[in-house]
Amino acid sequence: MAAARRSRLATARLHEPHLEAVSRRTIGFATMNFGVLGVVTRLYQDPTDAVGIVVWVLAGAAVLAGAVWMTTRVFVDGVGARVFGVFADVGTLAVIFTISPRVDALFGCALYAVTGAFFMFFLSRAWLVAHIAFATAATVGFTVWALAEGSGVAYTLARTIIVLLVVIGPTFTMELAWSTFRRRSDLAATDSLTGVHNLRGMWQEAIPMIERVAGAETSVAFAVADIDGFKKVNDAHGHEVGDEVLVRVAHELSEHVGDAGFVSRSGGEEFTLVVAGPTATVREIATTIPTVFDGGADAPSVTMSIGVVAAHPARSGREAARDARRRADHTMYEAKQSGGNQIRLAL
Numbered sequence: 001m002a003a004a005r006r007s008r009l010a011t012a013r014l015h016e017p018h019l020e021a022v023s024r025r026t027i028g029f030a031t032m033n034f035g036v037l038g039v040v041t042r043l044y045q046d047p048t049d050a051v052g053i054v055v056w057v058l059a060g061a062a063v064l065a066g067a068v069w070m071t072t073r074v075f076v077d078g079v080g081a082r083v084f085g086v087f088a089d090v091g092t093l094a095v096i097f098t099i100s101p102r103v104d105a106l107f108g109c110a111l112y113a114v115t116g117a118f119f120m121f122f123l124s125r126a127w128l129v130a131h132i133a134f135a136t137a138a139t140v141g142f143t144v145w146a147l148a149e150g151s152g153v154a155y156t157l158a159r160t161i162i163v164l165l166v167v168i169g170p171t172f173t174m175e176l177a178w179s180t181f182r183r184r185s186d187l188a189a190t191d192s193l194t195g196v197h198n199l200r201g202m203w204q205e206a207i208p209m210i211e212r213v214a215g216a217e218t219s220v221a222f223a224v225a226d227i228d229g230f231k232k233v234n235d236a237h238g239h240e241v242g243d244e245v246l247v248r249v250a251h252e253l254s255e256h257v258g259d260a261g262f263v264s265r266s267g268g269e270e271f272t273l274v275v276a277g278p279t280a281t282v283r284e285i286a287t288t289i290p291t292v293f294d295g296g297a298d299a300p301s302v303t304m305s306i307g308v309v310a311a312h313p314a315r316s317g318r319e320a321a322r323d324a325r326r327r328a329d330h331t332m333y334e335a336k337q338s339g340g341n342q343i344r345l346a347l
Contacts, residue, residue: 020076027118028069031088034111035062037095055098058091081122088115089134096142103146103156109139109163116171120178128175135167193243194250196271197264203321205262206274210324211317213276220311221286221347222324223273224332225253228303228340230269237300244299252293260285272325283347291341303341307331310347 039059065084068074075084092111099105112135119131143160147153189201197205210220227233227249234242246269253263253271260282261275275285286308295301309331311324327346335344 020073023121024069024073024076027075028066030066030114031069032063032066034088034091034095035059035066054094058094061087062091075122077122082127085115085119085123085127085131088118089131093138096138101146101151102142102149103151103159106139106142106146106156106159106163109135109142110166112138112167113170116167117174120171120175125175128171132168132171136164139163139167191250191265194247194265196250196254197262199264199266202262202264202266202272202274206321206325207317209261209274209276209317210311210320213311217279218277219279219282220274220276220320220324221282221308222311222321222328223275223286223289223306223308224266224325224328225271225273225289225304225306226267226332226336227269228305228336230302233300233302241299245293245295245302248295248299249293249302249304252290256289257285266325272328286347287343287345289343291343305332305336305340306343307333307335308343308345308347 036059039056065075065087074080089112092115096105096108096111099108112131116128116131116135119128139160143156146156146159189197189204191198191201206220206222213220227245230242230245233245246265250263250265250271253273257263257273257275260277261273264272264274266272273286273289275282289306289308291304291306293302293304307328307330309324309327311320331344331346335342338344
């Protein structure tokens with residue numbers, strides 16, 4: 001499922017959309033502060049030397065990046081998040097370089113605990129490990145530099161240990177706690193038989209999906225699909241075969257939707273599909289949902305009645321999602337009353 005490939009904060013912000021807005025403003029403010037910190041470290045030093053010029057440039061970039069964080073979603077995921085992560089680590093290193101003596105600069109490496117939180121929530125585990133490796137290398141580098149300047153061995157090593165504990169310890173602890181929380185949350189939002197979302201998972205993902213859609217060229221479609229005569233399948237073949245049919249249908253619907261949306265089991269033999277993206281793509285996916293499913297050698301073939309509607313993004317995400325789900329359900333029953341094995345559209 002596409003949801004399983006998201007960053008650690010991605011799923012959380014889908015469930016609680018306000019988290020993203022709060023996170024963006026917090027990170028934007030912190031990024032601007034990093035820029036101010038860089039300026040402060042250069043106030044009483046030559047602003048024309050190479051280091052000074054680099055720091056001034058990075059400070060200006062940090063202020064600009066902070067403004068971007070507060071006003072757009074450019075750095076929230078994908079390439080933008082990775083670019084910001086690299087900028088944050090390299091920029092932090094540049095600021096630390098301005099601190100003298102180097103034994104004091106060593107304590108500045110504790111700032112990597114702050115950027116580590118960004119890597120943990122917004123990027124993958126591989127990127128988090130890369131960040132920790134970079135922060136550790138920087139800390140060790142400043143340790144060696146401080147020792148070369150004549151700093152006391154015991155004093156310097158004590159600082160190094162403290163910094164590494166601050167940078168690595170909380171980050172890995174939060175990573176473990178977050179991963180555990182996400183696994184439990186995912187289980188609570190997943191249908192145990194088919195592996196797709198359950199009703200709870202559907203609402204958690206559909207509501208913010210609508211809230212993210214804006215503009216005339218994008219849309220969200222809801223499709224409610226119900227297996228025709230499913231009770232006869234259970235009566236004639238048993239519940240075990242009926243379960244196999246449900247699993248097969250869920251799998252084929254998920255394959256059809258792909259990364260454009262998700263599938264949920266919203267009732268016994270009822271599934272809800274939510275698709276978002278460019279209007280033409282959404283229409284193509286929604287209007288070609290299969291209505292006939294081959295049961296294979298051990299199960300009967302079944303047909304589905306499907307109702308498809310477009311959500312109204314002008315409304316709040318919660319209201320629009322519930323309204324679209326209700327209308328799609330009504331449209332599905334119209335298809336069923338017309339004989340089943342068909343798609344009824346209200347796009």
